[in-house]
Amino acid sequence: MCMLVALQIKHVEKDKAWLSDGRVVQTAGVKNLKVGDVVNVYADIIVEKVEREE
Numbered sequence: 001m002c003m004l005v006a007l008q009i010k011h012v013e014k015d016k017a018w019l020s021d022g023r024v025v026q027t028a029g030v031k032n033l034k035v036g037d038v039v040n041v042y043a044d045i046i047v048e049k050v051e052r053e054e
Helices: none
Strands: 005-012 018-019 022-025 038-042 045-050
Touching: 018 038, 018 045
Parallel strands: none
Antiparallel strands: 005 018, 005 038, 018 022, 038 045
């Protein structure tokens, strides 16, 4: 069963990102990702970047 989870990016390259739980996922066209960003992930694909309120 797949679940939507929010995880932090530890490393990012062109079309892949390494997450805080150790998984390597596809960025799926989500733009402007950087280390430290929190993203929603579903089935090893980043669905969206979570915007933080400051």
